[in-house]
Amino acid sequence: MAWLYLIVAGLLEIGWPVGLKMSQQADSRWLGIAIVVAFMVASGLMLWLAQKDIPMGTSYAVWTGIGAAGTFLVGILFYGDAATFGRTAGVLLIISGVITLKISH
Numbered sequence: 598m599a600w601l602y603l604i605v606a607g608l609l610e611i612g613w614p615v616g617l618k619m620s621q622q623a624d625s626r627w628l629g630i631a632i633v634v635a636f637m638v639a640s641g642l643m644l645w646l647a648q649k650d651i652p653m654g655t656s657y658a659v660w661t662g663i664g665a666a667g668t669f670l671v672g673i674l675f676y677g678d679a680a681t682f683g684r685t686a687g688v689l690l691i692i693s694g695v696i697t698l699k700i701s702h
Contacts, residue, residue, distance in 0.1 A: 599650035606643030607663025612636030614668045618676065655698050662695035
């Protein structure tokens with residue numbers, strides 16, 4: 598169950614950078630800020646639950662890895678971020694690290 602909490606925490610981690618992006622527009626500033634706060638609290642709660650059974654270093658690395666890779670993907674799909682070779686290779690290295698942490702746990 599702890600790994601499920603951690604995956605959910607990582608997916609929720611994607612929400613707050615999206616909220617920050619939304620808050621840069623005047624017409625969605627307050628909605629964006631509300632999204633940031635809601636996703637940070639929810640993500641933190643899920644991480645807290647996961648850390649009851651998963652070591653802190655492993656859980657934090659997986660949490661940030663899922664968040665970073667997911668935010669990268671959302672940026673490409675919805676915000677026109679560049680999908681260069683170097684950026685994609687970097688995200689693949691992050692994903693490889695997360696998989697390695699899961700296997701070695």
